[in-house]
Amino acid sequence: MLDYIRSNAQSFGVKVAFAIIILVFMFWGVGSLTDGGSSNVVAKVNGEAITAQQFEQAYQRAAEYAMRNDPSLTREALVQQKLGRQVLNELISAQLIRQEAARVGMTVSPEEMHYVVSKLPAFQDAQGKFDPEAYKRNIEAQRMSVAEYEQGLADSILRDKVMRTVAGSAWAAGDEARKYYDFLTQQRTVEYLYLPAADFAASVKPTEEELNAWYEAHKAELASQPRVEVEYVAVAPEGLVRPESVSAEAALKWYEANKQRFRQPEQVKVAHILVPLAENAPEAAVKQAMEKAVRIRSEAEKGDFAAVANANNGPNAAGPGGELGWIQRGQTVKPFEDAAWALQPGQISEPVRSQFGLHIIKMEERKDASVQPFAEVEAEVRATLAKQEGVEKVNDVLDSLIGDNINNRPLQESAARAGSYKDADGKEQPLLKAERTGLVGQAELQKILGISDEMAASLMKAPANSPVDTALEAGDRYLVVRVLTSEPSTTPTLDQARDRVMKALVAEKSLQAAMEKATAIRKAMTDGTLPAEDSARVQSADLTRDGALAGFVPNPAMNQVIFRAAPQTWIDQAFSVYEQEDSSKCGALLCRVTAVEQPKSDGWAGMENLLTELVQRKRVEGMYQTFMRMLEQKAKIEVYNSRVLESAGI
Structure with a gap:
């Protein structure tokens, strides 16, 4: 059931995440949106243009994002899955949102931008504080300028503000989550007749x-x-200088000049128990939640707070025992922060309401503001200085390696010139070394090197013994690469592939024969019963909505039919199924529901918070989608430039 819930819970989140990916890379300001003729325009939204360059860059970013999350994806698969249409739709949606926000006077302030940026972990130092250098470095690693990133981020914040405004009144009925729980946890007993395709193989004689x-x-x-x-040398700034090579004197001098980086603000260590409550919940629901929170607080005061938290917190509410760890001012919502900082160690707050619900907070410890002593941060300082020195050296090292590569000098010898260090056992280890991928296809090459799909495709086309005359970017490192061996794709003749073709065709026609036999058996059931010779082979198994019949690979389409079917009646279609132990074995299956087991209430308490949140989220999604459809219906949307769109499969 959890898999089913996660798939539903993630659907809206995935859509929003994908939309933000598009928005963050929709770089252009309003001025450029009205620029250009139709030859450079893929769409217009109420007269404002989406350029081919915008579309192509957004498409490339979305494709890279998708393939990083699923390395098995190819460009061709993304075209088949209509990624281009999704990207264009998101760009149009972004345009509509920007226009609607302008109409109602909704903007994004510099303070909002700063707050969001400062809270992103990628832009923070080891103490969790905003680091301007990390900000610039991470943006540049994505091949963007700061201005481009901030324009895209402003768009994503604006979209979030519009969504929260539109969906602010979304509210789910109190029993809706329980009904959804009942729907998900219903179990059915299924009788089935399985006809293995292998039983029909002997009669299949392909011509x-x-x-x-x-x-x-x-x-x-x-x-x-x-x-x-491919042979390659990976070069990262932090790998060119070892932290232990930085002297204690240099580290201490840098520490004294940068003490503010190690200033620790006042912190409190807290735990909490959360009683979920919608921000706009009706009075009756608020009263019910408050009564529950008061009862829980009383239990926590009398007993073990951690045990009470574990018994009452839902998934993702907090860590074990309600732990939230050390927090600083500004890291939580204001009502929570005010209540937490008003407590003394050991005290438990009265229920505190925020947009997430009612919190019962326990103060565990408090730390005054301080500066971390040098002894505590010496290793971090050395690592920082080593990386800075590495950054200064990286261009010279790359130039030397690339020059040797072009001149076909051994890469291992070139890498050795970068120097070495002694490991924990006192053995000399090279700072850089040449490595080989072995013979691999494009997907594996991309995975090993950590490069983009375009870079991998380019290497696949290179002839043997080809040095690449520039460094390739691979995340936070650079690669100096030489293609050693290149084997092109080859297609066997029918005679060469005869055994494979025969096996595949026999399997295909055997399954077809099994399906035809199963269909014939079902049609012959005039009184709803199986012939005696088939009844002897009937088996029975329990099935959950997102599960599988014992011994078979899950078949979601079959499950949907089974959970809609009336009990005691053989379903009037056959299903092709695959065996779990060996998915090359398959067959046809006829089935009927013989019993429906209603959900047990003992699992409801553990799922209540998760499902309440999920139902609420689905309501928010519904309202937001309705709002977007309304904007689309009122807008004038024109699509141009079929050449660009066709290349993305639109």
């Missing part, structure tokens, strides 16, 4: 014409993938 037709239709699947072997 030469059928073999040839299958071969022609599946040539791409039969072809071997191109492969390359």
Whole structure:
């Protein structure tokens, strides 16, 4: 059931995350949106243009994001999945939101921008404080300027403000989450007749014409993938200078000049118990939640706060025992912060309301503001200085390696010139070394090197013994690369692939025969009962909504039909299913529901908070989507430049 819940819970979050990815890389200010003729425009929204450059950059960013999260994806697969249409839709939505926000006077202030940026972990130092250098460095690593990033971030904040305004009145009925729980946890007992495809294989005799037709239709699947072997040296600034090579004197001098970086603000260590409550919940719901919070606080005062927290907190409310760890001012919502800082160690607050619900807060410890002593941060200071020295050296090191690579000098010898260090055992280790990928395809090459799809595709096309005359970017490091071996894709002849083709075609036609037999059996059930010879093979198993029949691979489409079916009646269609132990084995399945087991209430308490949040989120999603449809219906949206759009599969 949790898998089913997660898939539903993530759907809106994934859409919003994807939308923000698009927005963050929609770089252009309002002035440029009205610029350019139709040859450089892919769409206009109420007369404001979305340029081909905007679309192509947003598409590339979205494709890279998708493939980083799923390395098995290819560019072709993304085209088939209509990624280009999703990107264009998001760009149009962004334009509509910007226009609507302008109409009602909604803006993003510099203070809001600063607050959001300062809270992103990627832009913080080791003490959790905003680090301007980290901010600049991380943005540049994404091949963006600060201005471009901030324009995109402003768009995403604006979108969030519009969404919260539109969905602010969303509210779910008190019993809606419980009904959803009942829906998810219902279990059904299923009787089924399974006809293995292997039982029909002996009667399948493919003709030469059928073999040839299958071969022609599946040539791409039969072809071997191109492969390359690459030798490379990975260079990262922090790897060029070892922290232990930085002297204690230099580290102390830097520490004294940068003490403000190690200033620790006042902190409190707290735990809490959260009683979820919608921000706009009706009075009756507020009263009920407050009564529950008062009862829980009383239990916590009399007993073990951690145990009471574990018994009452929902998923993601806090850590074990309600722990939130050390927090600083500005890291939590204001009502929570005010209540937490008013407590003394050991005290428990009265219920405090925020937009998340009612909090019962326990103050555990307090730390006054201080500066971390040098002894505590010496290792961090040395690492910082080593990285700074590495940054200063990296261009010279890369230039030397690239020059040697172009001149076909051994990369291992070139790498050795960067120097060495002694490991914990006192053995000399090189700062840089040349490594080889072995013969690999494009997906594996991309995964090993950590490079973009375009870079990997370029290397796959390079001939053997080809040095790359520039450094490749791979996240926070650079690669000096030489293609050693290149094997092109080859397609076997039918005679060469005959055994594979025969096996695949027999399996395909055997499953088809099994499905035809199962369909015939179902049609012959005039009184709803199986023939005697088939009844003897009927088996029974329990099935949950997101589960699988015992021994088979999950089949969501079949499950949907089963959970809609009336009990005691054989379902009037056959399903193709695959065996769990060996997915190459498959067959046809006929089934019927023989019993419906209603949900047990003992699991409700553990799922109540999660499902209440999920139902509320679905309501928010529904209201937001309705609002966007309304904007789309009122807008004049024109799409141009089919050449650019067709290249993205639109």
